[in-house]
Amino acid sequence: MSFIEVDKLRKVYRLGNEKVVALDSISLNIEKGEICCILGTSGSGKSTFLNMLAGLEKATKGSVRIAGKNITAMTEKQLAEFRQSNTGFIFQSYNLLPSMDAVENVAMPLMFKGVKPAERNRKAEKMLKAVGLSERMHHRPTQMSGGQQQRVGIARALISKPPVVFADEPTGNLDTKTTAEVMEIVVKMCRKHNLTLILVTHDNDIAKYADRIVHIVDGKIESDYPNVSIVPPEPKELTDTEKILKSLDNSDKEKENKDETE
Amino acid sequence: MRIIDIIGMSFKSLWRRKVRTLLTVLGVVIGSCAIVVMISLGLGMDNAMKYYLKQFGDLNVITVYGNVWMEGQSEPTKITQENIEIIKNMNNVTGLFPKMALNDQMISVCAGRGNRYRRMYGEVYGIYPEYLEKFGYKLKEGEIPENFNSNYVIFGEQTAYNFFDTKKKRNNTTYPHELPDGTMSEPFFNPMEEQIMLYVNNQNKYVEDYMWGHYESAGKSNEYKMTCVGILDAQNSGGNWEAFDGIFVSMDFANELFNSYNKVNKIKDAKEPEISELKIYVDNIDNVAKVQEQVEALGYYCDSMESARQSMQGQLASLEAMLGGLAAISLFVAAIGITNTMIMSIYERTREIGVMKVLGCKIKNIREMFLIEAACIGFTGGMAGVILSYIISFIFNKFGSSMLGLDYMYQLNDGTVLPISLIPFWLVLVALVFSTLVGVLSGFYPANRAVKISALEAIKNE
Ligand SMILES: Nc1ncnc2c1ncn2[C@@H]1O[C@H](COP(=O)(O)OP(=O)(O)OP(=O)(O)O)[C@@H](O)[C@H]1O
Ligand SMILES: [Mg+2]
Numbered sequence: 001m002s003f004i005e006v007d008k009l010r011k012v013y014r015l016g017n018e019k020v021v022a023l024d025s026i027s028l029n030i031e032k033g034e035i036c037c038i039l040g041t042s043g044s045g046k047s048t049f050l051n052m053l054a055g056l057e058k059a060t061k062g063s064v065r066i067a068g069k070n071i072t073a074m075t076e077k078q079l080a081e082f083r084q085s086n087t088g089f090i091f092q093s094y095n096l097l098p099s100m101d102a103v104e105n106v107a108m109p110l111m112f113k114g115v116k117p118a119e120r121n122r123k124a125e126k127m128l129k130a131v132g133l134s135e136r137m138h139h140r141p142t143q144m145s146g147g148q149q150q151r152v153g154i155a156r157a158l159i160s161k162p163p164v165v166f167a168d169e170p171t172g173n174l175d176t177k178t179t180a181e182v183m184e185i186v187v188k189m190c191r192k193h194n195l196t197l198i199l200v201t202h203d204n205d206i207a208k209y210a211d212r213i214v215h216i217v218d219g220k221i222e223s224d225y226p227n228v229s230i231v232p233p234e235p236k237e238l239t240d241t242e243k244i245l246k247s248l249d250n251s252d253k254e255k256e257n258k259d260e261t262e
Numbered sequence: 263m264r265i266i267d268i269i270g271m272s273f274k275s276l277w278r279r280k281v282r283t284l285l286t287v288l289g290v291v292i293g294s295c296a297i298v299v300m301i302s303l304g305l306g307m308d309n310a311m312k313y314y315l316k317q318f319g320d321l322n323v324i325t326v327y328g329n330v331w332m333e334g335q336s337e338p339t340k341i342t343q344e345n346i347e348i349i350k351n352m353n354n355v356t357g358l359f360p361k362m363a364l365n366d367q368m369i370s371v372c373a374g375r376g377n378r379y380r381r382m383y384g385e386v387y388g389i390y391p392e393y394l395e396k397f398g399y400k401l402k403e404g405e406i407p408e409n410f411n412s413n414y415v416i417f418g419e420q421t422a423y424n425f426f427d428t429k430k431k432r433n434n435t436t437y438p439h440e441l442p443d444g445t446m447s448e449p450f451f452n453p454m455e456e457q458i459m460l461y462v463n464n465q466n467k468y469v470e471d472y473m474w475g476h477y478e479s480a481g482k483s484n485e486y487k488m489t490c491v492g493i494l495d496a497q498n499s500g501g502n503w504e505a506f507d508g509i510f511v512s513m514d515f516a517n518e519l520f521n522s523y524n525k526v527n528k529i530k531d532a533k534e535p536e537i538s539e540l541k542i543y544v545d546n547i548d549n550v551a552k553v554q555e556q557v558e559a560l561g562y563y564c565d566s567m568e569s570a571r572q573s574m575q576g577q578l579a580s581l582e583a584m585l586g587g588l589a590a591i592s593l594f595v596a597a598i599g600i601t602n603t604m605i606m607s608i609y610e611r612t613r614e615i616g617v618m619k620v621l622g623c624k625i626k627n628i629r630e631m632f633l634i635e636a637a638c639i640g641f642t643g644g645m646a647g648v649i650l651s652y653i654i655s656f657i658f659n660k661f662g663s664s665m666l667g668l669d670y671m672y673q674l675n676d677g678t679v680l681p682i683s684l685i686p687f688w689l690v691l692v693a694l695v696f697s698t699l700v701g702v703l704s705g706f707y708p709a710n711r712a713v714k715i716s717a718l719e720a721i722k723n724e
Contacts, residue, residue, distance in 0.1 A: 056620065056717045077625055084622030095617045099278050111267050112623045156621070 001068065002029035003196060004053070004164070009062035011048055011219075022048040024219040025062065030212075032163070033194040035187060037210035037227075039201060045219040046200045047168055053198060054087055054166050055079040066164060084112055088157030088195075090167035090186070094149040096141040096156075102128055103137050106155040113160065127155035131185055132244040147178035154186050161193050168200045176205075181241035183209050188245055263627040272634040279607060283639065286596075286603040290643020291650060293593030294697040298651035298690075300589040302683040303658075304582035310672050310680045311574050315567045317675060320398050320500055321547045323566065324554050326540040330563040339561040341537040348560065349542060354553055357543030359397045361504070362388035362516045362535050367523040368468065370483075371425070371509065372459040374451050379425040382472060384460070384509045388516020388535075391416070397541050398500030404454055404492030412515040415458055415488045418508040419496035422449035453490040460486040460511075462522045484522045486515075547571070593697070597704040600639050604632060604708035611712075612719050619717035632709035633702055640701020644694045648685075651693075655683040 011023040022045045030036050040046045051057040053064055055071045064071040066086065074082060088109070096105045103124045110120035128137055131151040141149055150170060157165055170186065171179035187209045190197045199210055207213045208227065215223040276283045315321055326349075328341040339345075341360065350358055364386040371384040391410040395401075402419060420438050427434045427450050439447050461483040468483075488511075499505035511519070517535060524532040542557065544550045550568045557564050608615070615628060662682045663672045672680045 051718060054620070080619065080622060080624045083620065084624070087622070089620045091617075095613065097614055097617070099274050108618075109621050112263050112618070112621060112627070114264050114267075116264070117267075 003032040003034075003067060004028075004030040004198075005063075005065040006030075006053070007063045007065075009049070009052060009064060010060045011045070011052060011057070012060045022219050023052070026216075026219070026221055027062075028214065028221065028224070030196060030198070032196055033191075034212060035190060035197045035199065035210045037199045037201060037207045037213045038216060039204070039207050039213050040216035041202055044216045046202070046216055048219075049216065050166055050168050050198060050200045053164075054089065055082065084109070085160075086163055088160070088162040088165040090150070090153050090157045090165065090170045092169040092172040094141070094146070094153045094173075096149055096152055098141055101138045101140055102133060102144070102152045102155075105141070105152055106159055108156060109160050123159060124155070127159050128152070130189065130248060131155045132241070146174055147182060150174065150178075150182050151185060154182070154189070158189055158193070158195070161195065163196060165190060165195050165197045166200075167197065169202075170199070171201075171203075171206060179206065184241055184245055188248055192248065263624065265630075268627055268630050269634055272631050272638060275607065275611070275631075276635055276638060282603055282607075286599050286639050287643045287646065289596035289599040290593070290640055290697055290701070291646045293589070293596035293700075294644045294647030294693050295650045295654070296589035296592045297586070297696075298648060298685065298693045299654050299658075299683065300582075300585040301689055302651065302655050302685045304578070304585060305684040305686065305689070306672075306680070306682045307578050307581070308575075309684055311571075311578060313674055313680055314671075315571055315574070316500075318501065318570075319567055320543075321567045321571060322544050322550065323397065324542040324544065324550060324557060324568075325565045326542065326557055326562045327565070328536060328538050328540070332558075332561075332563045335561070338563070340534070341540050341562070342534065345560055345562075346537075346540065349540070349557060352553060352556055354545045354549040355542055356545045357393045357396045359390055359393045359541040359543070360388075360513065360537045361539040361541075362513060362520075363538045364388070364516060364519055364523075364535075367519065368463055368465055369519060369523075370461045370463060370468070372461070373422075373425060373453060373456045375456075377459060378428055379450050379456075380428055381425045384421070385418075385504065385507055386460070386509045386511060386516065386519065387504060388513040388519075389510050391510065391512060393543070394510070396543055397502075399502060399505055400495040400498045401492045402495035404490070407491055410491075410512055412512055412518065413486075413488050414491045414512070415460075416492045416494060416510040417453045417490050418494050418504060418506050418510075420506050421509055422451065422453045422493075424507060425450060453493065456490075458488040458490050460488055460519070462486075462519055462526055464526050484526060486519075593700060596643065597700045600636055600701055600704035601707055603639075604636060604705060605711065608632075608708055608712050608715070612715055615712055615715045616717050616719035619715070625713050629709045629713050632712050633705045636701045636705025636708070637698050638701070640704075641694065641698040643701070644697025647697065648690050648693050651685060655681075655685050658683045 006026055006028040009023055009026045011021075013020040013022055026049065038046045038049060048057065052059055053066075053071070055064075055074060059072045062072070066082075069082065071079070071082070097108070100108070103121055106124035106127050107115075107117075107120040110123060115123075125137060128134060131154055133148060133151055133155070136144060136148055136152075139148075141152070144152070150173075153170075157167075165186075167186065171182055174182060183206060186197065189195075197210075199206070201207060210227050212224070212226050214221060312321060319325075326341060327338070329338050331338040346358060346360060349355060367386070369384050369386045371381045373379040391406050391414075394406060394416070401416075404416075406416070407414065423436055423438050436447060436449060441447055463483045494505040494508075496505040504510075520532075520535040523529075542553065544553045547568075550566055551572070554564050554566055554568060618628065619625075659681045663669050663679060668682065669679075672682055674680065
């Protein structure tokens with residue numbers, strides 16, 4: 001039994017008399033700790049697929065099981081509880097709450113879980129350090145660059161170490177260099193904690209970070225193969241991000257990381 | 263999610279839209295203030311009405327007359343001991359005050375050494391001394407002893423003035439009047455300090471002797487040595503005129519005097535001593551009508567402030583309902599304001615609410631956030647409304663009655679001005695609870711809308 005089991009998942013949108021088949025009978029198994037990229041062109045049904053995995057959208061037919069639980073049969077209430085303890089979400093447009101600073105944003109999932117402020121803020125600060133934002137703890141989203149905001153988003157998605165992390169075009173709003181940094185961080189952290197990452201993108205470069213690439217065309221799986229070029233492109237020089245990653249590798253050693261890329 | 267965090271989130275979002283929150287709160291302030299002020303005016307009117315009626319008698323008291331008959335009766339129903347017992351055992355009756363007037367018995371009174379001060383007749387009443395104060399009689403001097411025995415008397419305020427001094431040829435009478443130096447004239451003696459004698463007389467001989475000036479030997483009398491334990495304050499005894507010139511003794515002793523009189527005058531077929539009047543104290547003014555009905559069923563003519571009170575209250579009630587209705591409208595408008603503000607804020611926060619849902623916020627918690635927000639608006643508005651009401655009430659009470667030309671309503675005969683607006687503590691509590699409740703109720707619809715927002719909204723890029 002796989003960690004995530006998708007069985008003949010189908011989604012049909014009805015617009016008046018017209019039917020749009022967004023997903024056509026998709027079956028897929030994903031193992032725990034796998035980093036799986038859903039690749040496809042615009043309108044191929046990637047987001048629809050991801051949203052259904054996360055239980056945000058109802059299936060027309062078929063089922064999704066995560067850790068043995070049937071997501072498709074859950075009520076709204078059960079889904080909220082399931083998401084609270086099992087999933088993390090990274091958004092394309094970051095979706096940080098503007099009235100909260102970085103720490104509060106990161107601590108939010110723990111707040112929903114009922115963790116006391118002192119503890120959750122401590123954890124949030126640790127997470128922010130891990131993504132290299134120790135200098136930006138109390139900045140508001142509007143006071144941060146896109147890359148920084150997305151790192152806050154990553155910290156928020158991962159703070160409760162959810163078994164499944166969903167990311168829909170997490171770098172869609174970022175430039176190439178920042179994209180690389182953000183991707184490195186996400187992938188590294190998921191690997192470190194053995195989290196399953198479902199990554200949706202239309203960008204072949206990003207697909208390279210995954211263990212496995214599932215290609216979707218017109219709501220059907222066109223190909224599904226392990227990533228051959230698992231080694232990302234060779235970096236030219238030692239960037240700040242790599243410093244962060246190094247500090248992640250040997251996190252016992254306290255290393256000061258200045259983040260001035262943005 | 264911990265409740266403190268839910269409240270924190272609510273506060274944060276209220277704070278973020280300060281101006282709008284403030285304006286919404288202002289609506290509630292006006293609404294709740296209107297209601298509190300209107301009710302306080304109604305309470306003020308109620309209060310004034312009670313004082314107004316009290317000038318004519320205690321509202322809790324029913325007076326039963328032993329010598330007045332109702333339509334259809336050929337003679338009045340006598341107040342008998344038997345019926346007093348029946349009335350005593352009625353529900354809601356907490357005090358009885360029968361008055362046995364010994365007017366026909368011509369009891370004479372003397373005071374001082376050698377019976378220097380005399381009075382041909384005293385208005386002697388048999389009463390239940392333990393209920394004296396309950397029925398509105400106030401003492402000016404002395405106090406009512408717990409064991410009021412047969413030797414005790416209580417004097418009316420001016421009883422001691424109506425004695426004449428047997429040692430003087432001139433100026434041997436006095437009366438209460440103001441002296442040139444502004445003080446009141448004193449009677450010849452202080453009843454609290456002198457021995458008081460009561461005499462039951464042979465009527466015919468007494469009158470004859472008296473006419474010839476043979477005061478010493480007047481009548482063939484039974485004499486009783488008495489001690490005066492108190493003097494009544496007639497002005498403040500609720501319009502009971504006996505408090506001026508009466509002499510109160512215990513009911514038992516009054517019976518003794520009655521029997522003694524019949525013996526001395528050889529009256530064989532004496533009837534039961536006549537109780538001229540019986541006052542009944544009812545625990546609550548709302549029960550007066552009920553008790554009065556029962557007493558009337560015994561065949562008595564009764565009198566109370568009840569019918570006057572009820573007709574006035576009826577008029578007030580409709581006036582209050584009108585004022586209250588006007589105020590309620592303004593609170594209703596405020597409630598719509600809250601709903602409107604919250605719906606607007608939900609439109610703005612659609613994305614945010616979606617994000618929270620995606621991140622695992624429970625539906626219940628989202629609903630709570632919005633309800634608390636609405637409750638906060640209601641509570642804050644109510645609080646400020648109460649404070650504002652106190653200020654308005656203060657201004658009304660200070661300047662209102664003369665400004666509105668309502669002095670005649672709120673000024674008592676003795677010059678005290680009653681408050682136009684009364685805000686008792688319970689009204690404050692009611693206002694706070696009510697405005698919070700209005701807040702919560704107006705928050706229900708928006709909260710349900712927020713709950714229904716799809717988590718997907720957060721992910722859709724605009
Ligand atoms: N709510 C909806 N109602 C009707 N049709 C929808 C709806 N959502 C998506 N679709 C259709 O389903 C198909 C797949 O949409 P989806 O959003 O999954 O595409 P995508 O692969 O994520 O594209 P992109 O890369 O542009 O985000 C599209 O043809 C789209 O028009
Ligand atoms: Mg998409």
